[in-house]
Amino acid sequence: MPSRFAVSALQIAKDSLWLLQNPDMGNGSLLQRHKDWQFAHGWQHKRAPHRGNFNFKGFLEAIRDHYDEEFLRVLCEGKASLLIPETGGWIRQLTMLQNKDRAYPPLQHMLLWQFLGLTVEEFFQDPSKPVISPGLKKSKSQLTLDGPCPNVACEQYDPPIPRILDVPEEARDKRFTISCPVCDFSYTQRPSCDDPRRIRIKQTGNLWDSRLRELLERTPALSLAQLTNEIGFSQATIQKHALRLDLWRSGWKDSVKQAVDSKGKSRRRKKAARHRNRQKWLKLRNEFPGESRSELRKRAPRVGYYLSKHDTDWYNAHSPKKGGKWNRERRKRWDSLDKTTLAVSKKEVAEMMQEDPPVRVTLHGLSDRLGQTSTLQTRLRRKKLPRTAEFIDQVVENKRDYALRRLRNAVDHYAQIKKLPAYRDFTDKASMDYRSYPELASSAYAALTAHIEEQECIPEQWKTSDPEPWRES
Structure with a gap:
């Protein structure tokens, strides 16, 4: 161990020994004790609207700066279990999301105590109260x-x-x-x-x-x-x-009872407000009978907001129906947009299929390439582009389909050069590791072996298919 880690490591050893010698530390929540010490050391927001709450973002940045990544790897024997990701990882679990029915590694607790400048014995004492200004x-x-x-x-x-x-x-x-x-x-x-x-x-x-x-x-x-x-x-x-x-x-x-009844006053105020806003809304409808509810709400936004939130049933019953302006011209615009989106989607999918190394075809990847990361997905969800949706359903790949395509490409590659590679080279060509569908990789390699060594035909399952079956339609 590098000498610069000796002090911290020695303190962890002392804390471990103390824990072993003092197994009974009484009742209490570790999460609450962590919070008490964090607040006692000033890890709380100072300004509204979060004033007084735990400043997790600042705490996480400080603890990431405090610990050397090499030191954390040494503590967990070269593994990454103690490394602190940007999202917080085990720091977030211990300080904010602790499950009372789950045990957490003591080493993680010790690292938090050491960051706060506490020994384990000090941690299990009552923390001093945080200094909070009187206002x-x-x-x-x-x-x-x-x-x-x-x-x-x-x-x-x-x-x-x-x-x-x-x-x-x-x-x-x-x-x-x-x-x-x-x-x-x-x-x-x-x-x-x-x-x-x-x-x-x-x-x-x-x-x-x-x-x-x-x-x-x-x-x-x-x-x-x-x-x-x-x-x-x-x-x-x-x-x-x-x-x-x-x-x-x-x-x-x-009369005095009515005057001091705060609940009754509140009910009367609500009733008066409801009556007042209803009358205003009915007057608007009489003045502008041809307008939609959106146009009416633009004329009186406060009235529309109040009724839609506090008098919803009456508002829906006395408002124009939704979608009243849907017409033939609007449908034509959606049909035109559907054709255009389908054409560019086919072009992008064809390019994705030809890329090397292979790229998985997903809705998110396609919409990102089209520059419509959220727009396309929203339109599909609202069923505005039916032909584009049907095409995307045909071409998007789940993980298994993507693995099959990569294996077929690998089989086709080695069949063309008439060379049987080592199994590891074959899986590397297909970008497969030992955990990803090993039964499929073994089947594809067996088919390639039989084709090269025994001149057998490649089964249909492992032949490359037409990369653009939608071209005819």
Whole structure:
């Protein structure tokens, strides 16, 4: 082993010995532990929209630069099982796609630990928490902070709430989410807000819900004013969450219930939006009765998008039928294009058949040569070019057909020069290896041997066929 690999190899030996001496390392997910250490070492995206997620691309590039390919080959006795492909290979498996029911080679784990600067003993200790700035972005305009808790039942309760926030000047116009790490109560506010009526509750948490339930079920019943003093929120807020917890009191007004029912408000808004967009769409149809649905949607894209996504059945029932403009002239254009594509496809296939070494005829290879890598395949899938499709079905080769053609060419070549080659030379001529259809290669070689040594006729199976059988049609 080259001396420059000695330090890394010695560390792997020490880690292996430690693993053998400490077989019981407790329960836990190796994948989760890998993630914890990667985050602790800063392998996470720093900017939106992926901020906080594992930066696998950067991690993979760094680890590929860290390890010498020769060192990885030495570790696996000259084989390629530890080499790291551009797609990630075993690195991706260990860090992102681990299967809990599968065992992975310990040597791969050790290489990851060593890259992170960890010994195996350090890896199985709890990683230090990653350093994350207090303003972790959740969206372009919203930031999350730990702050004062407005929950009177929480040990972190710390009025007055809200308070003016000390944030950078560029964040003054953003809305912040303030959350309590103990009871999960969270609310949003502007940095300059100090009015309790201006905050928006996002989540109350089990502790606050339990406190409100206890107060609402107390006997004798507390009035709304007393509930407000006890829990520190407005009467509308208390009634709104009482409705959410199915603790609405019969004595409260129905008009108030309708006002604080957020689900009911959402239903009414959706119903109004549906009615409004339907009327706009019907008006468009009356004004432009001869236009297709695509043309109508160009005139009112928002209306068409809303109805097609949120009111699909009504939209389909009250819209022009699809394909209304299909006519004879359009069919003629497709027929002409079919003839042209068929002619150039025959020419390209003929050239592919004559190439040496042989080239397999595939739909992708043909469309690539025609310069229509996706266009041709899309048109065939939509059945726009029936004659071209029929021709391609005749000429495309699967792997076995391709192997047969190469073997026939090899038999024809040695039959013409009247020379019996060694079996290895014969398979090399046919571009076959020992794993590719050995029974076909043996049969073709036996037929060639019988033809040259015993003057027997070559069986029909191994005679070269007409390379362009479609010319007559």
